[in-house]
Amino acid sequence: MPELALPPPAAAPLLGGGAALGVWRLRQALHRSSAGQWYSAQHALAGGRAGAVLVSQRSERAADVMLRFADQAGELGQLDHPGIKVPTDSGVTPTGQPYLVLDWAAGQPIIAACAALSLRERLQWVVQLCEILRYAHQQGWLLGEVDPAALWLDLEQGPEQGLTLMGLGLIRMPDPADPFERGTSPGALPSAMAPERLAGEPPSLVSEVYGLGALLYLLVDGRLPDELGDEIADTSPAAAWPSLSVGQRQQLDDLLHRAAAPLAALRQPSAEALADELRAWLAEASPIAEPAVIDAMPSPTASGSTAPRRGWRLALIGIALATLAAAGLVSRQAMQAGPGAALAQPFKR
Numbered sequence: 020m021p022e023l024a025l026p027p028p029a030a031a032p033l034l035g036g037g038a039a040l041g042v043w044r045l046r047q048a049l050h051r052s053s054a055g056q057w058y059s060a061q062h063a064l065a066g067g068r069a070g071a072v073l074v075s076q077r078s079e080r081a082a083d084v085m086l087r088f089a090d091q092a093g094e095l096g097q098l099d100h101p102g103i104k105v106p107t108d109s110g111v112t113p114t115g116q117p118y119l120v121l122d123w124a125a126g127q128p129i130i131a132a133c134a135a136l137s138l139r140e141r142l143q144w145v146v147q148l149c150e151i152l153r154y155a156h157q158q159g160w161l162l163g164e165v166d167p168a169a170l171w172l173d174l175e176q177g178p179e180q181g182l183t184l185m186g187l188g189l190i191r192m193p194d195p196a197d198p199f200e201r202g203t204s205p206g207a208l209p210s211a212m213a214p215e216r217l218a219g220e221p222p223s224l225v226s227e228v229y230g231l232g233a234l235l236y237l238l239v240d241g242r243l244p245d246e247l248g249d250e251i252a253d254t255s256p257a258a259a260w261p262s263l264s265v266g267q268r269q270q271l272d273d274l275l276h277r278a279a280a281p282l283a284a285l286r287q288p289s290a291e292a293l294a295d296e297l298r299a300w301l302a303e304a305s306p307i308a309e310p311a312v313i314d315a316m317p318s319p320t321a322s323g324s325t326a327p328r329r330g331w332r333l334a335l336i337g338i339a340l341a342t343l344a345a346a347g348l349v350s351r352q353a354m355q356a357g358p359g360a361a362l363a364q365p366f367k368r
Contacts, residue, residue, distance in 0.1 A: 033048050034048070034056075034112065039063070040072060040120075041110045042062060043060040043062060043063065043070060043072060045058045045072065046058070047059055049071075050128055050168065052128070053168065054073060054166060054169065054187065055074050055075035055076060057072070057073055058072040058073075058074065059072075069122075069123035070107075070108075070121060071104070071185065072118055072120050073119050073187070074112060075117050075118065085119075091191065092106070098155070098158060100151065101180065102147070102151040102154075102180070102184055103183070103186050104121040104124050104184070104185050105186045105189065106119040106120060107121060108120035121185055124171050124183035124185065125175075125176075126183065128167060128169075129144065129171070129182075130167050130237070132172035133172070138260050138263075139301060142235075142238075142239075142297050142300070143301065144172065145238070146298060147179070147181075147182045148170065148231070149290040149294035153290065156290070160190065161189070161192060161223070161224060161227050162190075163222040163227075164222075165211050165227075165231060165234050166188055166211070167211075167234060169186075169188065170185070171183045171185060190222060193221035209245075210243040210245045211229075212226075212230065213225070213230065213283065223283075224289045225283045225289075228286045229283075229286060232275060232280075232286070232293075233279055235279075236256055236275060239271070242256075251279070255272050256275050257271040257272050257275075267303070274296050274300060
Protein backbone atom coordinates (compact mmCIF):
# COMPACT_ATOMS: atom_id res chain seq x y z
CA MET A 20 0.00 0.00 0.00
CA PRO A 21 1.45 3.42 -0.93
CA GLU A 22 2.60 5.69 1.86
CA LEU A 23 0.75 8.99 2.20
CA ALA A 24 2.37 12.07 3.69
CA LEU A 25 1.90 15.82 3.69
CA PRO A 26 4.81 17.99 2.52
CA PRO A 27 7.06 19.35 5.26
CA PRO A 28 5.91 22.93 5.93
CA ALA A 29 8.10 25.96 6.41
CA ALA A 30 8.99 26.61 10.02
CA ALA A 31 6.89 29.28 11.74
CA PRO A 32 6.27 30.07 15.39
CA LEU A 33 3.03 28.63 16.74
CA LEU A 34 0.50 30.86 18.41
CA GLY A 35 -0.46 29.66 21.87
CA GLY A 36 -3.89 28.51 22.95
CA GLY A 37 -6.02 31.40 24.11
CA ALA A 38 -4.29 33.89 21.81
CA ALA A 39 -6.71 36.59 20.63
CA LEU A 40 -7.19 37.27 16.92
CA GLY A 41 -9.86 39.93 16.77
CA VAL A 42 -13.03 38.42 18.24
CA TRP A 43 -11.57 34.92 17.97
CA ARG A 44 -9.67 32.97 20.63
CA LEU A 45 -7.40 30.19 19.45
CA ARG A 46 -7.97 26.81 21.07
CA GLN A 47 -5.21 24.63 19.64
CA ALA A 48 -2.84 24.28 16.71
CA LEU A 49 -3.96 21.76 14.09
CA HIS A 50 -1.96 20.79 11.03
CA ARG A 51 0.54 22.84 9.08
CA SER A 52 0.41 22.99 5.29
CA SER A 53 1.91 24.91 2.40
CA ALA A 54 -0.88 27.47 2.94
CA GLY A 55 0.15 28.13 6.54
CA GLN A 56 -0.76 26.98 10.04
CA TRP A 57 -4.32 25.89 10.85
CA TYR A 58 -5.89 26.39 14.28
CA SER A 59 -9.21 25.68 15.91
CA ALA A 60 -10.83 28.74 17.47
CA GLN A 61 -13.84 29.94 19.44
CA HIS A 62 -15.77 33.17 18.96
CA ALA A 63 -15.28 35.35 22.04
CA LEU A 64 -18.77 36.85 21.89
CA ALA A 65 -20.80 33.99 20.41
CA GLY A 66 -19.50 31.21 22.66
CA GLY A 67 -21.14 28.41 20.71
CA ARG A 68 -19.53 29.37 17.42
CA ALA A 69 -16.35 27.51 16.43
CA GLY A 70 -14.00 28.38 13.60
CA ALA A 71 -10.97 27.17 11.69
CA VAL A 72 -8.23 29.79 11.38
CA LEU A 73 -5.51 29.75 8.72
CA VAL A 74 -2.50 31.92 9.58
CA SER A 75 -0.24 32.58 6.58
CA GLN A 76 3.25 33.97 6.22
CA ARG A 77 3.68 37.57 5.06
CA SER A 78 4.19 37.35 1.32
CA GLU A 79 3.07 38.70 -2.02
CA ARG A 80 0.96 35.56 -2.53
CA ALA A 81 -0.82 36.06 0.80
CA ALA A 82 -1.59 39.66 -0.12
CA ASP A 83 -2.91 38.56 -3.53
CA VAL A 84 -5.18 36.03 -1.85
CA MET A 85 -6.54 38.62 0.58
CA LEU A 86 -7.28 41.03 -2.25
CA ARG A 87 -9.03 38.31 -4.25
CA PHE A 88 -11.22 37.36 -1.32
CA ALA A 89 -11.97 41.02 -0.69
CA ASP A 90 -13.25 41.26 -4.24
CA GLN A 91 -15.31 38.07 -4.03
CA ALA A 92 -16.30 37.92 -0.35
CA GLY A 93 -19.95 38.83 -0.88
CA GLU A 94 -20.42 36.28 -3.65
CA LEU A 95 -18.59 33.53 -1.77
CA GLY A 96 -20.85 34.11 1.21
CA GLN A 97 -23.86 33.15 -0.92
CA LEU A 98 -22.63 29.58 -1.38
CA ASP A 99 -24.87 27.31 0.67
CA HIS A 100 -23.62 23.73 0.75
CA PRO A 101 -22.81 21.63 3.84
CA GLY A 102 -19.59 20.46 2.20
CA ILE A 103 -18.19 23.95 1.51
CA LYS A 104 -16.71 26.41 4.02
CA VAL A 105 -15.55 29.85 2.92
CA PRO A 106 -13.81 32.69 4.80
CA THR A 107 -16.08 34.71 7.07
CA ASP A 108 -13.55 36.93 8.87
CA SER A 109 -9.95 38.04 8.57
CA GLY A 110 -7.22 40.11 10.14
CA VAL A 111 -3.52 40.37 10.94
CA THR A 112 -1.78 38.74 13.91
CA PRO A 113 0.32 40.84 16.34
CA THR A 114 3.39 39.68 14.38
CA GLY A 115 1.97 40.88 11.06
CA GLN A 116 0.77 37.58 9.59
CA PRO A 117 -2.53 37.69 7.68
CA TYR A 118 -5.19 35.21 8.72
CA LEU A 119 -8.55 33.97 7.44
CA VAL A 120 -11.34 32.49 9.55
CA LEU A 121 -13.72 29.83 8.22
CA ASP A 122 -16.66 28.15 9.93
CA TRP A 123 -15.56 25.01 11.72
CA ALA A 124 -15.49 21.62 9.99
CA ALA A 125 -14.88 18.40 11.89
CA GLY A 126 -12.29 15.88 10.74
CA GLN A 127 -8.73 15.92 9.49
CA PRO A 128 -7.02 16.55 6.12
CA ILE A 129 -7.68 13.94 3.46
CA ILE A 130 -4.10 12.67 3.29
CA ALA A 131 -3.96 11.82 6.99
CA ALA A 132 -7.48 10.39 7.01
CA CYS A 133 -7.05 8.20 3.95
CA ALA A 134 -3.93 6.52 5.32
CA ALA A 135 -6.34 4.26 7.21
CA LEU A 136 -8.72 3.59 4.30
CA SER A 137 -9.04 1.09 1.50
CA LEU A 138 -8.68 1.97 -2.16
CA ARG A 139 -12.44 1.82 -2.63
CA GLU A 140 -13.02 4.28 0.20
CA ARG A 141 -10.35 6.65 -1.08
CA LEU A 142 -11.97 6.77 -4.50
CA GLN A 143 -15.41 7.25 -2.99
CA TRP A 144 -14.18 10.38 -1.24
CA VAL A 145 -12.97 11.79 -4.57
CA VAL A 146 -16.42 11.08 -6.02
CA GLN A 147 -17.91 13.04 -3.11
CA LEU A 148 -15.54 15.93 -3.84
CA CYS A 149 -16.72 15.91 -7.46
CA GLU A 150 -20.31 16.13 -6.23
CA ILE A 151 -19.43 19.17 -4.13
CA LEU A 152 -17.82 20.70 -7.20
CA ARG A 153 -20.97 19.96 -9.20
CA TYR A 154 -22.83 22.32 -6.85
CA ALA A 155 -20.04 24.91 -7.14
CA HIS A 156 -20.20 24.73 -10.95
CA GLN A 157 -23.95 25.28 -10.88
CA GLN A 158 -23.33 28.47 -8.90
CA GLY A 159 -20.65 29.65 -11.33
CA TRP A 160 -17.55 28.65 -9.33
CA LEU A 161 -14.72 26.20 -9.87
CA LEU A 162 -11.74 24.99 -7.86
CA GLY A 163 -8.73 26.84 -9.20
CA GLU A 164 -6.24 24.69 -7.28
CA VAL A 165 -6.69 21.40 -5.45
CA ASP A 166 -4.97 21.68 -2.07
CA PRO A 167 -5.19 18.34 -0.18
CA ALA A 168 -4.68 20.16 3.13
CA ALA A 169 -7.92 22.07 2.48
CA LEU A 170 -9.97 18.86 2.09
CA TRP A 171 -11.11 17.69 5.53
CA LEU A 172 -12.66 14.30 6.24
CA ASP A 173 -14.93 13.35 9.10
CA LEU A 174 -14.79 9.57 8.84
CA GLU A 175 -17.70 9.16 11.25
CA GLN A 176 -20.04 10.76 8.72
CA GLY A 177 -19.35 8.41 5.82
CA PRO A 178 -18.66 9.14 2.13
CA GLU A 179 -22.02 10.82 1.51
CA GLN A 180 -21.48 13.86 3.76
CA GLY A 181 -18.18 13.59 5.63
CA LEU A 182 -16.02 15.65 3.24
CA THR A 183 -15.60 19.40 3.62
CA LEU A 184 -13.93 21.64 1.08
CA MET A 185 -12.26 24.52 2.89
CA GLY A 186 -12.92 26.71 -0.10
CA LEU A 187 -9.79 28.83 -0.34
CA GLY A 188 -9.22 27.74 -3.94
CA LEU A 189 -12.72 28.54 -5.21
CA ILE A 190 -12.86 31.22 -7.89
CA ARG A 191 -15.48 32.49 -10.28
CA MET A 192 -15.70 30.87 -13.70
CA PRO A 193 -12.87 32.77 -15.37
CA ASP A 194 -13.18 36.00 -17.26
CA PRO A 195 -9.94 36.52 -19.23
CA ALA A 196 -10.25 40.27 -18.69
CA ASP A 197 -10.28 39.91 -14.90
CA PRO A 198 -6.76 39.65 -13.38
CA PHE A 199 -8.13 38.09 -10.18
CA GLU A 200 -9.12 35.02 -12.15
CA ARG A 201 -5.44 34.17 -12.60
CA GLY A 202 -4.61 34.35 -8.90
CA THR A 203 -3.58 31.33 -6.87
CA SER A 204 -4.90 30.07 -3.57
CA PRO A 205 -2.68 30.16 -0.47
CA GLY A 206 -2.13 26.42 -0.75
CA ALA A 207 -1.46 26.26 -4.47
CA LEU A 208 1.06 23.52 -5.25
CA PRO A 209 2.82 23.53 -8.63
CA SER A 210 2.80 19.73 -8.53
CA ALA A 211 -1.02 19.73 -8.51
CA MET A 212 -1.54 22.45 -11.11
CA ALA A 213 -2.24 21.74 -14.76
CA PRO A 214 0.60 22.53 -17.22
CA GLU A 215 -1.49 25.20 -18.92
CA ARG A 216 -2.04 26.89 -15.54
CA LEU A 217 1.70 26.91 -14.89
CA ALA A 218 2.07 28.54 -18.32
CA GLY A 219 -0.15 31.40 -17.19
CA GLU A 220 -3.53 30.41 -18.61
CA PRO A 221 -6.65 31.01 -16.52
CA PRO A 222 -8.26 28.07 -14.69
CA SER A 223 -10.96 26.01 -16.38
CA LEU A 224 -13.07 22.93 -15.78
CA VAL A 225 -10.38 20.88 -17.54
CA SER A 226 -7.53 22.30 -15.44
CA GLU A 227 -9.67 21.48 -12.41
CA VAL A 228 -9.75 17.86 -13.61
CA TYR A 229 -5.95 17.83 -13.64
CA GLY A 230 -5.91 18.83 -9.98
CA LEU A 231 -8.34 16.02 -9.19
CA GLY A 232 -6.16 13.64 -11.20
CA ALA A 233 -3.11 14.68 -9.18
CA LEU A 234 -5.10 14.02 -6.00
CA LEU A 235 -6.06 10.59 -7.33
CA TYR A 236 -2.42 9.76 -8.07
CA LEU A 237 -1.51 10.73 -4.53
CA LEU A 238 -4.28 8.62 -3.00
CA VAL A 239 -3.74 5.59 -5.23
CA ASP A 240 0.03 5.55 -5.74
CA GLY A 241 1.42 7.88 -3.07
CA ARG A 242 3.11 10.12 -5.65
CA LEU A 243 2.09 13.16 -7.65
CA PRO A 244 2.32 13.06 -11.47
CA ASP A 245 5.42 15.25 -11.70
CA GLU A 246 7.32 12.82 -9.47
CA LEU A 247 6.97 10.23 -12.23
CA GLY A 248 8.60 12.46 -14.84
CA ASP A 249 8.45 11.64 -18.53
CA GLU A 250 7.68 8.00 -17.81
CA ILE A 251 4.26 8.73 -16.33
CA ALA A 252 2.43 7.18 -19.30
CA ASP A 253 4.24 3.87 -18.69
CA THR A 254 3.59 3.70 -14.95
CA SER A 255 0.85 1.73 -13.25
CA PRO A 256 -0.35 3.61 -10.17
CA ALA A 257 -2.90 0.86 -9.54
CA ALA A 258 -0.05 -1.67 -9.19
CA ALA A 259 0.27 -0.48 -5.58
CA TRP A 260 -2.88 -2.55 -4.91
CA PRO A 261 -1.99 -6.17 -5.82
CA SER A 262 -5.45 -7.49 -4.99
CA LEU A 263 -6.82 -5.82 -8.12
CA SER A 264 -7.33 -7.99 -11.17
CA VAL A 265 -5.40 -7.24 -14.36
CA GLY A 266 -8.51 -5.72 -15.93
CA GLN A 267 -9.30 -3.58 -12.91
CA ARG A 268 -5.75 -2.32 -12.75
CA GLN A 269 -5.66 -1.45 -16.46
CA GLN A 270 -8.96 0.41 -16.29
CA LEU A 271 -7.94 2.41 -13.23
CA ASP A 272 -4.55 3.23 -14.77
CA ASP A 273 -6.25 4.52 -17.91
CA LEU A 274 -8.62 6.67 -15.84
CA LEU A 275 -5.77 8.24 -13.90
CA HIS A 276 -3.54 8.72 -16.94
CA ARG A 277 -6.27 10.68 -18.70
CA ALA A 278 -7.20 12.77 -15.65
CA ALA A 279 -3.57 13.91 -15.24
CA ALA A 280 -2.71 14.07 -18.95
CA PRO A 281 -0.38 16.97 -19.83
CA LEU A 282 -2.62 17.83 -22.80
CA ALA A 283 -5.96 19.24 -21.74
CA ALA A 284 -7.74 17.69 -24.73
CA LEU A 285 -6.95 14.18 -23.41
CA ARG A 286 -8.55 14.68 -19.99
CA GLN A 287 -12.12 14.12 -18.87
CA PRO A 288 -14.04 17.31 -19.71
CA SER A 289 -15.20 18.01 -16.14
CA ALA A 290 -15.24 16.79 -12.56
CA GLU A 291 -18.73 15.43 -13.21
CA ALA A 292 -17.45 13.24 -16.05
CA LEU A 293 -14.55 12.06 -13.90
CA ALA A 294 -16.98 11.11 -11.12
CA ASP A 295 -19.06 9.07 -13.57
CA GLU A 296 -15.98 7.08 -14.61
CA LEU A 297 -14.98 6.49 -10.99
CA ARG A 298 -18.48 5.24 -10.17
CA ALA A 299 -18.40 2.88 -13.13
CA TRP A 300 -15.04 1.47 -12.02
CA LEU A 301 -16.20 1.09 -8.41
CA ALA A 302 -19.36 -0.69 -9.53
CA GLU A 303 -17.27 -3.53 -11.02
CA ALA A 304 -14.26 -3.59 -8.68
CA SER A 305 -14.12 -5.91 -5.70
CA PRO A 306 -13.77 -4.36 -2.24
CA ILE A 307 -10.19 -3.81 -1.07
CA ALA A 308 -9.16 -4.78 2.49
CA GLU A 309 -8.49 -1.82 4.76
CA PRO A 310 -5.01 -1.15 6.21
CA ALA A 311 -4.41 -0.72 9.92
CA VAL A 312 -6.27 2.17 11.51
CA ILE A 313 -4.29 5.22 12.57
CA ASP A 314 -5.07 7.65 15.38
CA ALA A 315 -7.47 10.40 14.44
CA MET A 316 -6.61 14.04 15.03
CA PRO A 317 -8.71 15.52 17.88
CA SER A 318 -11.02 18.34 16.89
CA PRO A 319 -13.31 20.70 18.73
CA THR A 320 -17.05 20.26 18.70
CA ALA A 321 -18.63 21.48 15.49
CA SER A 322 -21.00 24.38 15.79
CA GLY A 323 -24.32 24.76 14.10
CA SER A 324 -24.31 28.52 14.57
CA THR A 325 -25.75 30.53 11.74
CA ALA A 326 -24.39 33.88 12.85
CA PRO A 327 -24.54 36.40 9.97
CA ARG A 328 -21.39 36.97 7.98
CA ARG A 329 -19.79 40.37 8.48
CA GLY A 330 -18.85 42.71 5.68
CA TRP A 331 -15.09 42.67 5.46
CA ARG A 332 -14.09 43.63 1.96
CA LEU A 333 -12.33 46.88 2.92
CA ALA A 334 -10.71 45.16 5.89
CA LEU A 335 -9.27 42.51 3.58
CA ILE A 336 -7.96 45.12 1.19
CA GLY A 337 -6.31 46.96 4.07
CA ILE A 338 -4.77 43.72 5.35
CA ALA A 339 -3.44 42.89 1.89
CA LEU A 340 -1.90 46.34 1.56
CA ALA A 341 -0.33 46.04 4.98
CA THR A 342 1.10 42.65 4.02
CA LEU A 343 2.51 44.03 0.79
CA ALA A 344 3.95 47.03 2.60
CA ALA A 345 5.68 44.76 5.10
CA ALA A 346 7.25 42.93 2.19
CA GLY A 347 8.28 46.22 0.57
CA LEU A 348 5.79 45.83 -2.30
CA VAL A 349 3.58 48.90 -1.67
CA SER A 350 4.74 52.47 -1.23
CA ARG A 351 4.11 54.57 1.87
CA GLN A 352 1.99 56.91 -0.31
CA ALA A 353 -0.31 54.04 -1.32
CA MET A 354 -0.76 53.02 2.30
CA GLN A 355 -1.62 56.59 3.33
CA ALA A 356 -4.20 56.79 0.53
CA GLY A 357 -6.23 54.09 2.27
CA PRO A 358 -7.52 50.70 1.17
CA GLY A 359 -9.98 52.14 -1.33
CA ALA A 360 -7.12 53.53 -3.38
CA ALA A 361 -5.66 50.15 -4.10
CA LEU A 362 -8.87 49.59 -6.00
CA ALA A 363 4.97 23.36 -1.74
CA GLN A 364 6.95 21.42 -1.81
CA PRO A 365 5.81 18.21 -3.45
CA PHE A 366 4.40 15.34 -1.45
CA LYS A 367 6.91 12.74 -0.39
CA ARG A 368 6.39 9.07 -0.92
